[in-house]
Amino acid sequence: MALNWWQEQLITTIVCGTGALLGYLVYDRLLDPRNPSTRIPGPKLAALTAWYATYYDCFHKGGGQYPFKIKQLHDKYGPIIRIAPHEVHVSDPEFLEKIYATRNRNSIVGDGLMVDGSVGSAKDFATHKMRRDALNPFFCHKAVMELEPLLRSKASQLRGVLESYVVPNSVLNVSDLFFAYSNDILRTFSFGSEENLLANLDEAHKQREDLASLLRGSNIANHFGSLVRLFSGLVVGFKGPQALPPAMRDIIAFRSQSRKTIEAILADPSDNYKCATRSVFYELRDSPILPPHEKSVDRLQDEATLLIMAGTESPAKTLTITAFYLAYMPEVMHRLREELYEARTHAPGQKLSLSTLLNLSYMQAVIMEANRLSLGVTIRMQRTAPSETLIYTASYGPKKGTAYVIPANTPMSTLTWCTHTNETLFPDPLRFDPERWLGSGQEVSYRKRCMHSFGKGNRRCLGMSLANAEMSLALAMLTEYDLKLFETDESDVSFHYDFQVAHPPHGSKGVRVVVSKLAN
Ligand code: HEM
Numbered sequence: 001m002a003l004n005w006w007q008e009q010l011i012t013t014i015v016c017g018t019g020a021l022l023g024y025l026v027y028d029r030l031l032d033p034r035n036p037s038t039r040i041p042g043p044k045l046a047a048l049t050a051w052y053a054t055y056y057d058c059f060h061k062g063g064g065q066y067p068f069k070i071k072q073l074h075d076k077y078g079p080i081i082r083i084a085p086h087e088v089h090v091s092d093p094e095f096l097e098k099i100y101a102t103r104n105r106n107s108i109v110g111d112g113l114m115v116d117g118s119v120g121s122a123k124d125f126a127t128h129k130m131r132r133d134a135l136n137p138f139f140c141h142k143a144v145m146e147l148e149p150l151l152r153s154k155a156s157q158l159r160g161v162l163e164s165y166v167v168p169n170s171v172l173n174v175s176d177l178f179f180a181y182s183n184d185i186l187r188t189f190s191f192g193s194e195e196n197l198l199a200n201l202d203e204a205h206k207q208r209e210d211l212a213s214l215l216r217g218s219n220i221a222n223h224f225g226s227l228v229r230l231f232s233g234l235v236v237g238f239k240g241p242q243a244l245p246p247a248m249r250d251i252i253a254f255r256s257q258s259r260k261t262i263e264a265i266l267a268d269p270s271d272n273y274k275c276a277t278r279s280v281f282y283e284l285r286d287s288p289i290l291p292p293h294e295k296s297v298d299r300l301q302d303e304a305t306l307l308i309m310a311g312t313e314s315p316a317k318t319l320t321i322t323a324f325y326l327a328y329m330p331e332v333m334h335r336l337r338e339e340l341y342e343a344r345t346h347a348p349g350q351k352l353s354l355s356t357l358l359n360l361s362y363m364q365a366v367i368m369e370a371n372r373l374s375l376g377v378t379i380r381m382q383r384t385a386p387s388e389t390l391i392y393t394a395s396y397g398p399k400k401g402t403a404y405v406i407p408a409n410t411p412m413s414t415l416t417w418c419t420h421t422n423e424t425l426f427p428d429p430l431r432f433d434p435e436r437w438l439g440s441g442q443e444v445s446y447r448k449r450c451m452h453s454f455g456k457g458n459r460r461c462l463g464m465s466l467a468n469a470e471m472s473l474a475l476a477m478l479t480e481y482d483l484k485l486f487e488t489d490e491s492d493v494s495f496h497y498d499f500q501v502a503h504p505p506h507g508s509k510g511v512r513v514v515v516s517k518l519a520n
Contacts, residue, residue, distance in 0.1 A: 025048060025049075026048065029047050029048050029085050030044060030047055030048065035407075036404070036405035036406075036407055037082060037085075037086070037088070037406075037407060037410065039404060039405075040080055040081065040082040040088060040404050040406075041077040041078060041080065041081055041082070041399065042073060042077055042081035042082035042083060043073065046081075046082060046083050046084060046085075047082045047084075047085055048085065049085065050084045050085055052083075052084065053066060053083060053084045053087070054223050056069045057219040057222070057223060057498075058219050058220055058223055058224075062497070062506070063216075063219050063220070063497065063499075064216075064219060064496075064497030064498040064499050064503065065497070065498070066083075066380075066498065067378060067415050067417040067418075067495075067498045068417075070083060070089055070091075070415060070417075070418070071091075071415075071417060071418055071421075074089075074091045074397075074418065077397065077398070078394050078396060078397020078398055078399050078400070079091050079092040079095075079392075079394050079395060079396055079397055080092075080392050080394060080404050083380075086410060086411065087380075087382070087410065087411045087412070087413075088406055088410055088411070088412045088413075089380065089412070089413055089414065089415070089418075090392060090412060090413075090414055091414060091415075091418040091419070091422075092392075092395055092396075092414075093419055093422065093425060093450040094395060095392055095414070096414055096419065096450060096452060096456060097456070098390060098392075099383055099412050099413065099414055100381075100383060100414075100452070100455070100456030100457035100459075100460075101385075101457055102125075102457055102458045103383035103384060103385055103457060103458070103459075104123065104124065104125055104383065104384045104385075104386055105122075105123065105128070105381075105382065105383060105384075105459050114221060114225070114229070115302040115303075115305045115306045115309075116302060117296075117298060117299035117300075117301070117302030117303060118131075118302045118303045118305070118306035118307075119131040119132050119135060119303065119306065119462065120306050120310070120459075121302070121306070128458070128459065129458075130289060130290065130294070131290075131294070131303070132458075132462070133289050134284060134287045134289040134290050134294075135280070135284075135303075135462055136462070137283075138189075138280050138283065139462050139463055139464075139465060139466055140465065141465045143465075144465040144466050144469050145354060145355065145469075147189065147466070147469070148353075148354045148469075150185065150188060150189065151185060151354065151469055151470055151473050152351075152354075152473060154181060154184055154185050154188075154198070154470075155181075155470075155473035155474055155476070155477050156477075157181075157184075157198050157199075158177065158181050158198060158474055158477055159477040159480065161177060161198060161201070162177075162477065162478070162480075162481050162515055165514075165515040166481070166515050166516055166517055170514070170515075171486045171512050171513070171514060172512065172513055172514075172515050173201070173205065173509070173510045173511070173512050174319075174320055174323045174324075174510070174511050174512070174513055175208060175316070175320045175510030175511050176201045176204040176205045176208055176510060177198075177201065177204070178315070178316040178319040178320050178323070178474065179197075179204050179207065179208040179312060179313075179316045180197035180198045180200075180201060180204035181198060181316070181319075181470070181474060182311060182312045182313075182315040182316045182319075182470065183195070183197050183204070183207070183308065183311075183312040183316075184196060184197050184198055185311075185466075185470055186307060186308050186311035186312055187308060188279075189279065189280060189466075190279065190280045190281055190304060190307055190308065191261050191265070191279055191280075191281055191304075192265075192279030192281075192282055193261070206250070207250070207254075208316075208510075209247065210247040210250040210251055210254075211251075211309060211312070211313060212499075212503065213245075213247035213248075214247060214248070214251050215313075215499040215500050215501065215503070216497075216499050216503070218499055218500045219498075219499060222379075232244065232248070254305075255301060255305055258301055258304040258305060258308070259297060259301045261281075261304075262281060262297055262300045262301055262304060263297055265281050265282055265285055266285055266295070266297065266300075280307070281300060281304065284300065284303070307462075307463075310461075310462075310463065311463050311466070311467075313501060314374070314376065314377075314461075314463075314467065314501065315463075315467045315470055315471055317374045317501060317502070318367065318370045318371050318374045318467070318471060319370075319471055319474055319475070320493065320510070320511050321370040321373055321374050321432075321493045322366060322367065322370040322471070322475060322478075323478060323483060323511060323513065324485070324488065324490075324492070324493045324511045325366075325369075325370070325432045325493075326366075326478060326479075326483060327483035327484060327485045327513055328432075328485060328490070329432065332366065332432070332434060333479065333483075335362055336362060336363060336366060336475070336479050337479050339360050339361075339362045339363060340352070340360070340363070340476060340479055343356055343360060352476065354469055354472065354473065357472040357473065357475075357476055358468065358469065358472055360472075361438060362434065362438070363472060363475060363476075364437070364468075364472075365434035365435070365436075365437035365438050366434045366475065367468065367471050367472065367475065368434070368437045368448075368451070369432055369433060369434045369436065369437060370432075371451070371453040371454075372420045372426070372451060372453060373420070373430075373432060373493070374453060374501075374502065375416040375417055375420055375453065375495060375501070375502050376416050376452065376453030376454060376455065376461075376501075377416070377455065377500060377501060378415070378416065378417060378495065378498040378499075378500065378501055378502050379498060379500050380411075380413040380415060381413050381455055381459075382411040382412065382413045383411070383412060383413065383457070383459075384408075384409050384410065384411055384412070385406075385408055385409070386408060386409055387408050388408055389405060389406065389407055389408050390405075390406040390412075391403055391404070391405055391406070392404050392406060414452075416452055416453060417495065417498075419450055419451070419452060420451070420453070422450075425446075425447055425450055426447070430494075454467075480518060481515050481516065481517065481518060482515070482516045482517070482518055482519065483513040483514070483515060484513060484514045484516070485511070485512070485513055486512040486513055486514050487509075487512060488509075488510075488511050488512050488513070491504060491505055491508070492504050492508045492509075492510065492511055493511060
């Protein structure tokens, strides 16, 4: 069929327009000698289009695969690579301090979780600092030590659950157990209410699955946030919330429950419902640091959602990994018991205090090793230096010795997957080996400096001290029982998908154990 004049003009315009745009992009992103990023190694396609990252984050093998690809790219191109047109990844422990100095966060932990008003989602330095300053007093080491009674009562309850499973034919899902434990602590501390998910492990299982399902969608939400919001808004608008997938409905219910609690706290000036424990949101309500608009229900609801999700998922994951290896490697359990036994001989008849547990070198080494293998946050924790140009000199690889310019405002990151599995730092990196953290030699202190499961710099984890305290108390309880793995293997605690945090293969039921009394 012959084309008419208008059709010919239209096709010519489209072809020429596309060609010109492509030509411009190729020149701008790959060839322009004035753009220092063009000299940074990496696949041309990644430098040309952000769809390369989107493909590995969202679609390849079900998504969450970019960390694995990035590691392969480093093997080929060396320590610095361009992983998107305006993004750089560096796999060199020596450069960590530079990237994670006091910086701005670019794409952020909170983005995929849709908690725009939270501390984790604050993009600019000043807003982040204000929110962080308001929260810091509750999560610093001293404040956490004062929480010992709350933590201890939850740890005793955890022991009660372990004890209740010392019956024939019963299998305990410790992934659910630790989810409930961390969640109870965070919610009680946040809202001042008495939370008790530990009493209902079926509900804990459901909530754990809901959170996993939300996290599985987080890469899509990161890349297509506006579309996801628009689409779910339309679904809810036209068909009502019941048309959403069950996990999403549960998350919405969880958010609205937090909202109601926050509304009640804001409307409770006489503190009628405040329990004895210090509670974060009562104190944020009265915080002199936050201006009134930072105390809105919407903002505090986002803050609560991030605190509870981050404060539940990560400690629960580390504890689950620990429990797995205590059952899988009896020699680790044995050594831990010996250390606790020895500590008790110094304080006969007394419970070991939290500060004693935090000073037990082997116990802390076990926790460090579980944190290393948990990888903390697996997404790219990107930082930007808004007005500083950084220079990186390749320390290995085909271009060793070459200096590269990272222009100001370029998002840059180092994945924990790259550092924590660096063979030079951690020989045989996938092996669980607490010994790596013992001693005070230079090698061990360098390792400690490089480890970044809690992040680094001004945006590092807020809950680090709390996490270490609750993990130490739970671990002491675990050693009082024998644990035998039930239909669980190493894949259940391994890294297969990057959905903000490490996810095991689909279908993993979590770590399940048979619990028995400790044989004397
Ligand atoms: C083993 C336990 C934990 C691990 C491995 C962990 C890991 C991390 C990491 C890596 C970051 C930094 C993300 C970034 O740099 O972009 C982070 C941030 C954060 N974490 Fe944790 N976390 C843990 C426990 C907790 C707990 C118990 C809480 C409860 C309060 C918490 C609350 C937060 C918050 C609010 C942020 C954002 C901080 C900010 O942007 O200033 N985390 N966490």
